[in-house]
Amino acid sequence: MNYWLMKSEPDVFGIDHLKAMPDQTEHWDGVRNYQARNMLRDQMKLGDQVFFYHSNCDVPGIVGVAEIVREGYPDFTAFDPGTKYHDPKSDPEKPRWYMVDVRYVRHLKRTISLKELKDMPELEDMPLVRKGNRLSIMPVSAEHWETILSLE
DNA sequence: GCCAACGTTGGC
């Protein structure tokens, strides 16, 4: 079992949106970064646990837990000329972008803010708190996962 | 709204 962190802007698609979806499940579309794509396509496995992170908001931080319920498959929004995620270079025969399906598990009892995470010496190796890291999907070690949950 | 950090693009 692997652990992950996935960022989303609550104004666009927050954890409450996920919870409100049918089956509390949604496909995680729109990732247009190769490093993140490789994780979606190759590494995320059924049952993997995910921290749901809110970015670009008043209090950026981890707000809940989700899990992977479908492994990587082509991100069809790349094929749709009508959407902002359209990428003419992604060919349905040879898709460039991938996504997974994610299901809501629970809210944390409280938001664990980015600031709080940055203040934890145990988490200084976490990519999330390192300067300039803009990846929207990143792996979380089992140790960091437990440390973060212990803050709840 | 600003801007640092980073990724991508494309001319050469």
Added chain:
DNA sequence: GCCAACGTTGGC
């Protein structure tokens, strides 16, 4: 293959 220009992310 280099690198300048440009676009995006995301904290503040």
